[in-house]
Amino acid sequence: MVIAIWRCDLIVPLLPNRGVVSSFPQPNKTLIVEGDGAYLGVLLRVLEVYPNVEAVGDFQTAYDRLTSRTIKMLITNLRLHGNVEGLHLAYAVATGGYPTRALVYADRIEPWVIRELQRAGAFHETQARLPFALPSY
Numbered sequence: 001m002v003i004a005i006w007r008c009d010l011i012v013p014l015l016p017n018r019g020v021v022s023s024f025p026q027p028n029k030t031l032i033v034e035g036d037g038a039y040l041g042v043l044l045r046v047l048e049v050y051p052n053v054e055a056v057g058d059f060q061t062a063y064d065r066l067t068s069r070t071i072k073m074l075i076t077n078l079r080l081h082g083n084v085e086g087l088h089l090a091y092a093v094a095t096g097g098y099p100t101r102a103l104v105y106a107d108r109i110e111p112w113v114i115r116e117l118q119r120a121g122a123f124h125e126t127q128a129r130l131p132f133a134l135p136s137y
Contacts, residue, residue: 027069027099028052033062033076033089039127043075046131059085066092071100073137077127078106078113087113090122103137105130 029052034040040055047053056062059080065071066089074093078086090102102122106113109124117124125133 027072029054029065029071030073030075031056031062031065031071033057033059033074033080033086035077035080042131043134046134059083059089062089063092066096066098066100069098071098074100074102075134075137076102076104078104078109084113087116087120090117090120093122094120101137 030047030050032040032043032047032053032055034043034055035057037057040057044053044055054065056065057080062074062076066074074089076086076089078084080086086104086106090104092098093100093102102117102120103125104117104122105125105127107127109117109126114124123137
């Protein structure tokens with residue numbers, strides 16, 4: 001017997017004892033978006049024990065990678081090139097239906113940004129704490 005659930009204008013069949021059958025590839029990559037090469041090196045060293053970590057330095061490349069639906073975790077700086085593009089990436093994850101969790105960090109995060117990140121379902125950290133907090137995500 002096959003049971004189906006309705007999800008985002010798409011019927012997804014459930015097979016007994018097998019879970020959801022999906023036509024999308026299973027997300028398995030971590031994407032880091034950081035424009036500063038030195039800090040990116042710090043983050044890559046923290047995550048070197050994890051497989052499938054990819055790093056990019058700009059919004060457009062990160063957005064293109066998100067649309068591949070293979071990103072499990074997005075870790076992005078709030079301010080890429082001076083703008084709050086990290087927040088826009090969190091919005092893209094929230095509204096695009098991507099199977100991705102978002103973590104946005106900055107040297108300081110204003111209260112309005114924290115509220116917006118929470119509305120988008122994203123996590124937030126300060127840049128100073130991020131290397132220590134990353135393994136818990």
